[in-house]
Each structure stands twice: as C-alpha cells, then as structure tokens.
Amino acid sequence: xRPYQAIEWLDEVGTDASRPSSAVRMIDQxxxxxxxxxxxxxxxxxxxxxIRMMVIRGxxxxxxxxxxxxxxxxxxxPDDPSALREHLTHEAMVLRASRPTAVNLFWAIExxxxxxxxxxxxxxxxxxxxxxxxxxAIDAENLKMDLAIARNAFPLIPSVANIYHHCNTGPxxxxxxxTALGVIRYAHEQGKxxxxxxxxxxxxxxxxxxxxxxxxxxxxxxxxxxxSASGHIMRTRKIDLCVVGCDRIAANGDVANKIGTYNLxxxxxxxxxxxxxxxxxSTVDLATLTGEDIPIEERxxxxxxxxxxxxxxxxxTSVANPAFDITPADYITAIITEKGVAYPPYTQSLRSTA
Numbered sequence: 001x002r003p004y005q006a007i008e009w010l011d012e013v014g015t016d017a018s019r020p021s022s023a024v025r026m027i028d029q030x031x032x033x034x035x036x037x038x039x040x041x042x043x044x045x046x047x048x049x050x051i052r053m054m055v056i057r058g059x060x061x062x063x064x065x066x067x068x069x070x071x072x073x074x075x076x077x078p079d080d081p082s083a084l085r086e087h088l089t090h091e092a093m094v095l096r097a098s099r100p101t102a103v104n105l106f107w108a109i110e111x112x113x114x115x116x117x118x119x120x121x122x123x124x125x126x127x128x129x130x131x132x133x134x135x136x137a138i139d140a141e142n143l144k145m146d147l148a149i150a151r152n153a154f155p156l157i158p159s160v161a162n163i164y165h166h167c168n169t170g171p172x173x174x175x176x177x178x179t180a181l182g183v184i185r186y187a188h189e190q191g192k193x194x195x196x197x198x199x200x201x202x203x204x205x206x207x208x209x210x211x212x213x214x215x216x217x218x219x220x221x222x223x224x225x226x227x228s229a230s231g232h233i234m235r236t237r238k239i240d241l242c243v244v245g246c247d248r249i250a251a252n253g254d255v256a257n258k259i260g261t262y263n264l265x266x267x268x269x270x271x272x273x274x275x276x277x278x279x280x281x282s283t284v285d286l287a288t289l290t291g292e293d294i295p296i297e298e299r300x301x302x303x304x305x306x307x308x309x310x311x312x313x314x315x316x317t318s319v320a321n322p323a324f325d326i327t328p329a330d331y332i333t334a335i336i337t338e339k340g341v342a343y344p345p346y347t348q349s350l351r352s353t354a
Contacts, residue, residue, distance in 0.1 A: 004036065004217070006061050006172045009068055009136060022075045022132070024068040026056045029172055033213040042076060044069040044091035051098040051105070054204065058173020059247045060142050060280055063104030066095045067135035070112045074131040079124045088116050088131070100295045101256055101324050102247040107282045108138060139175060145280045146177035148338035150186035153243070153278060156334070156341070157187040157194070161240040164230065164268070166199045167258035168210040169245035169278070180243045180278040181214065183336070188220045196222040197233055201258060203303045203321065227260050234271040242268050246279040246335075253329030253346025254291030259322050265331040277327075278336040284350055291326035299323045 010023045023040040024047060031037050039055060041047050047069030050056050056065050073091040077084045092109050099105060115134045121127045157163070163184055167173075170181035178185055188194050196215055201207035208224050215222040225233055233239065242264060248256040255261070255277045268275040288294055301319035305312055313319075335342045335350065342349035 004171070006058075006175045007056060007065055007068065007139075009071070009132070009139070010040065022072060024065070024072050026050055026065070027172070028055050029057060029210060030055060032172075032209055041069070042072055044073040044094055047072070048094050048098040051095075057206070058168065059102040059104040059245065059283055060146075060174040060176070060179065061172070062099065062102050063108035063282065064135075064139055064142060064175045066098075066105050067108045067112050067138045069095050070109070070116075071132045071135040074116075074128045077124070077128075081122060081124050081127055084124045084127055085116055089113070099297055101297045102283075103285045103288075104247075104280070104282050111138070142174055142280070143176035145338040146174055146179060146182045147186070149179055149278050149280070149336055150177065150182045152338070152341055153183040153276070153336045154186060154190065156241065156274075156276065156336075157183070157192055158240050160193045161187070162195050162197065162238055164197045164199070164233070164239050164242040164264065164273070165211060166207065166242075166244045166261050166264050167201045168206040168214070170211065170214040172210050172214060173245065178214075179280070180245045180276075181211065183243050183276075183278050184220065185218055188218065194220060196220060197237070197239065198222050198224045199227050199230065199260060199264065200224055201260060202227055203299075206258065227263070230264050230267040231270065234267050234273055239268075239271070239273050241274045241276060243276045243278055246277045246283050247324060248288065248294050249277070249279070249284045249335060249350065250288045250290050250294060250329075251284075251286045251347060251350060252290050253332060253335060253342075253344065253350060254294075255327045255329075255332060255335070256291060256294045256296070256324045257327065259325050262325040262327045262331075265327045269331050274333040275327075275331060276334050276336055277332055281337040281339050281353060284335075284337065284353070286351065291328065294324075294326060296325070297323040 077087045170178040339353040342353045
C-alpha cells in the first residue's frame, strides 16, 4: 500500500527562529485520483476554507483539521496569554462556521477550547505547547479508535463477503485507519475474502474517486456502481451487508451521513441485507434527540449542474443539493463504535457506546 496522509502536523517549517514555526499539511482530496497534491496551512481561516471547499472531508478528519487549525493559530498568535486566548476563541468561531452537520467538528473545537482555558497555562509559550499537544493527542486517538471499530465489527463480516459501501470512510476521511472502510480493510488484512461494491456517491463522486483509489492502494477487489443501481445490485448479486460511515448520530439512533445513504438503507431493507453504520463515539450526539434536529448542509448548485467547468443543465435550472440525509434508526441493524456494537433500542444501547 502506497503511504499517504490525509492530514499531518509539520513542526519547525520556515526560517523564523524567534518562535516555533509549524504548518498543517493536507492532501487535496479534490485532485484524487489524478493528482496527489498537498497544501500547507498556517492560519485557521485557511483550514476553515479547506474544510468548506472539501480539500479535506469526512467527519473525523474534519474534527482533526479543526484541532490542528487552532494549534497553528496558537503557534502564530499573540505573545500575551490573555490576547492569545481571545484570538483562539475567535478562530474557533471561524472554524465552527465551516460546515454544520458533522458533530466531530464541534466536539474537537470544544475539547481544544477546554484545554486553552486551563488557568494553569500561564504564558503564551505554555499555551502553544499544550494546544499543539492536544491536537496531536486527537490525531493519535483517531487511529486507535478506527482500529477498535474495525475489531469490534470483525465478527459481523462473513469469511467470504460482498459488501456495499457509500461515500468514503477510509484514511482520507479520518486521518487514521478508516471507519466503515477500516472495517472492510481489517477484514481483508485478517484473511477474509471481501469484494466491495462502491457507490459512486454523486454529486462529488467520493466513492468513484476516493474510495476506489483507496481500495486500489489496499489491494482490495471492488466494483464501482451508479448510486441508482443499489436495488438492482442487491436483487441480482449476493450482497452480505452494507457498511457506511456517519457524520452525526442522534440519541435515538437516527444517522446523518452523506446524501444517498438513506436510499441505500431502503434498498437494503427491501432485500433483507444487514445495514451497519460505523464511526467513533464522538459522532454520537446524545444532546440531539432525533435526526429531525440535525442541521443538513446545502451545498452549491454548481456541484450538481456542472462537472468541472462543463455545464450539464439548462441555464436557470433550480437545484436542491443537500450534502447529507437522515437514515432512520429503524433501518439500521447496528451502530459500531470503538466502544462496542450498539443494537436497537438505540436510546438505551448508545449510552454505553458513546
């Protein structure tokens, strides 16, 4: 497998020796699979733009990006500790506004702000060191959580399995091992014979571009299919299970995930195929009672009306482009986190895996 990093922290870049100098480096996921390019960021506003413009995407990776965005803001922020805290509070607001649906973004920001607020951090230098360390801790924890999710899901995967997957949930989406795609990856690495049916995932084609590329790097056999083919594939092929990621899980088990997930869950229910959602416990939002309370991001119309610079629709076409949908808990066989596997009723089981 060719090594690649969705996001990483670079220490001591640049030439200014008066203070530590660092950057957040991200692979530009908009360019994959045709180009592997990296962009370095030294401001939280740049990181927020990267999240908004989908240079980086995937709920865990977005949270990690926000943490590193605050860390890089700390490195280049004011030298007075009070002014630095005020600066970081403002930068947190900028990062919060980047995307509304993935709860990991807000979870990571709140965790970082709690660390920043520690009164024991009494100089700017100490604050900087603590904030960078906290972001690196989140990074390390992402990898451990991904691996635990994969191990918890392992008994659910037959020794020979056709698996349906939507969007992209590999290392590109988490900065670690992968969540739903990590489940598939781990099964493959442990010797199970898996074949993945990959939804292309319109309109941004995260499945066709990113998941296909990652599976190719991993040496896992796969077939890319149109989003609209799921019912036909399930009727004519032996699909053993679906496994998808999650951007936010409500207390009742409703799951917000990439648009098209609900359609796939409906097809799975109609054909008796188990449907699993996999993600870190930080994605579980017990304060949100149902999926109806989850804000759904509306993306620009051009994502639907154009492919690159090529227009597909008549001028003036009205467009709805929700980035996510809500899959009701009734359609989800189980929810897998690093803390275990939750089964219905989710109002009870999620409290032990959140």
